Amino acid sequence: MKLKPLYIKNLKVDPPLILAPMSGLTHTVLRQLVAEFGGCGLFYTEMLSARALPNESPESSPWLRGTAQERPLAYQLLVSHAEELEAAIEKIESCGADGIDLNMGCTSALIAKRGGGIALMKEPKRAEAIVRASRKATDLPLTAKIRLGWTMNWNGLRDFCLMLQDSGVDAVCVHPRLKQDRLKRPARWKYIAKIKQLLDIPVIGNGDVNSPQAAQRMFELTGCDGVMIGRAAVKNPWLFSQIASSLSPDLYDNKYPDPADAFKRFIAILENSMEPEYTLPLLKRFTFYFSQNYAFGHTLWNLVHNADSLATATYLADEFLRGVD
Numbered sequence: 633m634k635l636k637p638l639y640i641k642n643l644k645v646d647p648p649l650i651l652a653p654m655s656g657l658t659h660t661v662l663r664q665l666v667a668e669f670g671g672c673g674l675f676y677t678e679m680l681s682a683r684a685l686p687n688e689s690p691e692s693s694p695w696l697r698g699t700a701q702e703r704p705l706a707y708q709l710l711v712s713h714a715e716e717l718e719a720a721i722e723k724i725e726s727c728g729a730d731g732i733d734l735n736m737g738c739t740s741a742l743i744a745k746r747g748g749g750i751a752l753m754k755e756p757k758r759a760e761a762i763v764r765a766s767r768k769a770t771d772l773p774l775t776a777k778i779r780l781g782w783t784m785n786w787n788g789l790r791d792f793c794l795m796l797q798d799s800g801v802d803a804v805c806v807h808p809r810l811k812q813d814r815l816k817r818p819a820r821w822k823y824i825a826k827i828k829q830l831l832d833i834p835v836i837g838n839g840d841v842n843s844p845q846a847a848q849r850m851f852e853l854t855g856c857d858g859v860m861i862g863r864a865a866v867k868n869p870w871l872f873s874q875i876a877s878s879l880s881p882d883l884y885d886n887k888y889p890d891p892a893d894a895f896k897r898f899i900a901i902l903e904n905s906m907e908p909e910y911t912l913p914l915l916k917r918f919t920f921y922f923s924q925n926y927a928f929g930h931t932l933w934n935l936v937h938n939a940d941s942l943a944t945a946t947y948l949a950d951e952f953l954r955g956v957d
């Protein structure tokens with residue numbers, strides 16, 4: 633197979649490989665690192681509270697920042713009520729967003745209790761009001777990221793997806809797990825295929841893609857228009873470059889690095905892009921996934937996790953990395 637560009641409204645996503653929204657992980661630092669390797673056609677921010685956004689700015693909140701390298705960049709909204717949207721979307725547009733995503737899949741109990749994330753899949757009327765209000769508020773490409781719902785009910789899921797399409801969503805990202813699955817059981821890719829057959833708008837598949845072979849399998853088995861990658865892109869920020877060069881070798885280089893260099897580069901971008909109070913917590917979150925590159929990765933994870941400053945974490949990590957082949 634060959635990769636072909638995906639169009640979300642007028643936004644060209646080329647290659648059709650997408651970095652998933654992940655809170656605490658897909659901030660400007662990881663996105664810049666992924667962009668340096670190449671192969672990622674669309675970046676997402678982590679979920680941003682629509683209620684809080686009007687009072688925030690890129691100066692006060694690093695989660696709103698995006699450099700010219702991390703493009704195109706879609707901002708994900710965590711929203712419970714349609715009334716929150718206008719001001720939130722205005723703020724996101726002023727930050728230079730290339731697209732907007734509505735989070736309809738977050739399984740956090742607190743968020744669901746407040747009516748956000750996957751709670752919207754239980755209340756299609758409220759979800760519809762949110763999509764319609766978003767559509768009215770912006771001409772930017774609009775996506776919705778969903779799970780399969782609270783329990784497996786294909787008719788309900790089918791109607792929900794058709795509602796999204798009819799209400800103005802330009803593409804649907806499908807993370808095919810139920811609420812109770814969280815991230816544990818394998819993603820049920822057959823539902824990506826069913827939703828793809830159902831809809832006229834593009835469908836982006838997500839869940840458990842961690843190699844060029846898995847990306848190719850997802851494209852071929854589901855017919856999806858794009859593949860979105862989360863956790864594996866934190867472990868291997870060069871994964872998009874590997875996938876793109878494997879599926880379209882004439883267009884992309886495989887920029888497989890020495891992982892130790894990628895880790896050091898993450899820290900350099902981190903220091904350059906984030907205020908000091910954020911750097912150590914963000915390095916810890918990144919290292920949780922990145923350390924899985926090494927047979928004794930738990931040692932790297934422990935060293936960074938227990939460090940009390942960025943300088944100590946960097947020093948200890950460097951010692952570890954010099955000791956591995």
Ligand SMILES: Cc1cc2nc3c(=O)[nH]c(=O)nc-3n(C[C@H](O)[C@H](O)[C@H](O)COP(=O)(O)O)c2cc1C
Nearest residue numbers: 652653654655678679777807839840841861862863
């Ligand atoms: C730590 C973490 C944070 C996440 N935060 C978000 C989020 O803010 N918004 C969202 O839609 N999904 C979020 N997700 C879900 C991912 O976007 C993705 O759907 C999931 O990890 C499955 O894809 P993967 O198997 O490629 O990781 C998060 C996942 C993880 C592991």
